[in-house]
Amino acid sequence: MYFLASCLVRILGRSFPLKKEKKLMIGYDAVTDAAILAGCRFFAGYPITPATEIAERMAEKLPKSGGIFLQMEDELASINSLIGASWAGFKAMTATSGPGLSLMMEGLGYAVLSETPMVIVDVQRVGPSTGMVTYPSQGDVCQVRWGSHGDYSIIAIAPASVQDSFDYTIMAFNYAELYRTPVILLMDEVIAHLREPLIVREDVEIVKRKRPSMPPEEFMPFMPKPGEYVQREMPALGEGYKVIVESTMHDELGYRESESHEVGSRTIARLWNKIEKNVEKIAKEEFYFMEDAEIAVVSYGCPFRSAINAAKTARKEGINVGVVKMITIWPFHDSMIEKLAEKVKAIVVPEMNMSKIVREVARAAKGKAKVLGVPKLAGQMHTPEDILVAIRSVAR
Amino acid sequence: MVRRSPPDFAHYLAKKYMRTEMLPTAFCPGCGLGIIERAIIMAIDELGKDLWERTVFVSGIGCSGWIPVYFKCDVLHTLHGRALPIATAIKVCRPELNVVVTMGDGDSMAIGGNHLIHAARRNIDLTVVVANNMLYSLTGGQVAPTTPQNVYTNTTPYGNFEPNFNLMELMKAAGATYFARWTTWHFVQLKNSIKKAMEHRGFAVVEVVSQCPTYAGRYILGKPDPRDFMEWFKENSVPVEKSKEMSEEELQGKIVVGEFFKRSDRREFAEKVHTLIRAARGDSG
Numbered sequence A: 001m002y003f004l005a006s007c008l009v010r011i012l013g014r015s016f017p018l019k020k021e022k023k024l025m026i027g028y029d030a031v032t033d034a035a036i037l038a039g040c041r042f043f044a045g046y047p048i049t050p051a052t053e054i055a056e057r058m059a060e061k062l063p064k065s066g067g068i069f070l071q072m073e074d075e076l077a078s079i080n081s082l083i084g085a086s087w088a089g090f091k092a093m094t095a096t097s098g099p100g101l102s103l104m105m106e107g108l109g110y111a112v113l114s115e116t117p118m119v120i121v122d123v124q125r126v127g128p129s130t131g132m133v134t135y136p137s138q139g140d141v142c143q144v145r146w147g148s149h150g151d152y153s154i155i156a157i158a159p160a161s162v163q164d165s166f167d168y169t170i171m172a173f174n175y176a177e178l179y180r181t182p183v184i185l186l187m188d189e190v191i192a193h194l195r196e197p198l199i200v201r202e203d204v205e206i207v208k209r210k211r212p213s214m215p216p217e218e219f220m221p222f223m224p225k226p227g228e229y230v231q232r233e234m235p236a237l238g239e240g241y242k243v244i245v246e247s248t249m250h251d252e253l254g255y256r257e258s259e260s261h262e263v264g265s266r267t268i269a270r271l272w273n274k275i276e277k278n279v280e281k282i283a284k285e286e287f288y289f290m291e292d293a294e295i296a297v298v299s300y301g302c303p304f305r306s307a308i309n310a311a312k313t314a315r316k317e318g319i320n321v322g323v324v325k326m327i328t329i330w331p332f333h334d335s336m337i338e339k340l341a342e343k344v345k346a347i348v349v350p351e352m353n354m355s356k357i358v359r360e361v362a363r364a365a366k367g368k369a370k371v372l373g374v375p376k377l378a379g380q381m382h383t384p385e386d387i388l389v390a391i392r393s394v395a396r
Numbered sequence B: 001m002v003r004r005s006p007p008d009f010a011h012y013l014a015k016k017y018m019r020t021e022m023l024p025t026a027f028c029p030g031c032g033l034g035i036i037e038r039a040i041i042m043a044i045d046e047l048g049k050d051l052w053e054r055t056v057f058v059s060g061i062g063c064s065g066w067i068p069v070y071f072k073c074d075v076l077h078t079l080h081g082r083a084l085p086i087a088t089a090i091k092v093c094r095p096e097l098n099v100v101v102t103m104g105d106g107d108s109m110a111i112g113g114n115h116l117i118h119a120a121r122r123n124i125d126l127t128v129v130v131a132n133n134m135l136y137s138l139t140g141g142q143v144a145p146t147t148p149q150n151v152y153t154n155t156t157p158y159g160n161f162e163p164n165f166n167l168m169e170l171m172k173a174a175g176a177t178y179f180a181r182w183t184t185w186h187f188v189q190l191k192n193s194i195k196k197a198m199e200h201r202g203f204a205v206v207e208v209v210s211q212c213p214t215y216a217g218r219y220i221l222g223k224p225d226p227r228d229f230m231e232w233f234k235e236n237s238v239p240v241e242k243s244k245e246m247s248e249e250e251l252q253g254k255i256v257v258g259e260f261f262k263r264s265d266r267r268e269f270a271e272k273v274h275t276l277i278r279a280a281r282g283d284s285g
């Protein structure tokens, strides 16, 4: 329908005030355009392949939108500057890859504990260490969830196309505000450097920073409304709210309580619950050919693309295969996987790593279906055949 | 959640500017950080009340990171070594704010050393108060990049063999545009330098050599008495003008104090960022 409309525009040779626009775009451009559309006005980063282009694009685009771009001295500085910018009232983003993400882990924890909204784009490359700089990977999926010390939960979203990169960047910014938390956009080198048609929608929903509804004397920056887990209202610095943004354990006012088991337990549990107890609201996935499926391929990011192809071929061979595309990886959608495991006899999980999320799938499946990981290492993408082999082996 | 009620013994400045319900502070008796707190508060008080409303404090981790958490103000008590990138972002985002950073010597010169030289290079308009107690206090008395030679600390049980940083030279080379050094003995001078640093448009550093009776007292001075410590500061400090006539040998073990430099030839960073944004938007005004 939309395609027809855009063709019409082309035929008539004039532009209509369409709400949508279709263009050919590369993954990192989709991310930066979407970020600015979502209201991002602060970006700080440090060059690293394959995420550098995001910084380069932001350096060019942000000032034109009145936003601030800073190339910091390292990734420690990058993530911490996001905390400053976010509390100064700006929506903020950084982009990095494995080695930089490792340096950001301490700052990530500070953002979690201080409930600071921000978006971290991780364009995954092969590790450990400097690893294989220009090759894609999904090796950081567990690091973003468990990499910073202490108990916390987090939201991570994985795009599998250029369109996803655009849409999910906006989703990431919205979740960051809704749950006052850092959100990680888990890209990989392939998606970031992929060129595909993109429909740019201007009528997307953007969640704005919620300002305090109460005067400073009554406002508690970390106190949710009764029955909720997150205080959505966040004052900016210099507005008279006199907030304490603590990296030590604190109460609902922000006051340091580093020796109270009671306050500590309450704060840690709330930070955990604000993500985990909202999993049904946060978690998103898409189902393909699942109606009659007896085998499901659960995938995220790049391998999803091969999974679709593999499912189509398998169906020609008479094996009813469906595909689940996980849009959010964290918080992990246990109930979705359990329901899936009740329906199918086997779940195949292709990942561009040693097999990481497959453990979560197996845990959530509670033995109700056979679960098989399909690892692919060192920058190789799964071919449809790789996934087909696994499908055939569990179909027998 | 109920707010704690404030004790009624507090000083008028404390009542005006501190979260009195959090008092007393966690500092050891005789600690120099209380003097620094007072110098900062008085500096802002003397510069005018409206300045306090526009002030944001950013601190690192260490005893000195606790300086501003008692201030009734916007405060970011951040990570060990990371106060400066956070403060840099705040200043760039909101140039109208008076951003004040407090750090320890380890916080600023060891773990945060890279941020320190880069913030100075940028000449971002921050007031940075470095509380130099010559070792790591919060963690219980280990060697710092400022610990005197041959001193025994918990990580130099055979004496300190680590050479020192001279913060003034470091900041001068890196591009800071204001630098003063005092000890807690020089309260009025310290307060006046903090005022100047706040009024200065650029990266302004005030180093305060401060007593930690608990660790530096025992390990460096040889006795945990804050009064002796301050006497020692008084007797061993040399004004910067006088130091120029002294030989390196004569300056051994001395603390050179005063206002070292103030430059106005370097443009401030946040202003540059916003000039760029205006140009990119085609707005020449």
Ligand SMILES: Cc1ncc(C[n+]2csc(CCOP(=O)(O)OP(=O)(O)O)c2C)c(N)n1
Residues within 6 Å of the ligand: B061, B062, B063, B064, B065, B080, B103, B104, B105, B106, B107, B108, B131, B133, B135, B136, B137, B138, B139, B144
């Ligand atoms: C990343 C990290 N490493 C180590 C520590 C432990 N730590 C806390 S404060 C501190 C040093 C304190 O010394 P200084 O910065 O000089 O401040 P002081 O306590 O003397 O005021 C250290 C090593 C930490 N909090 N974070």
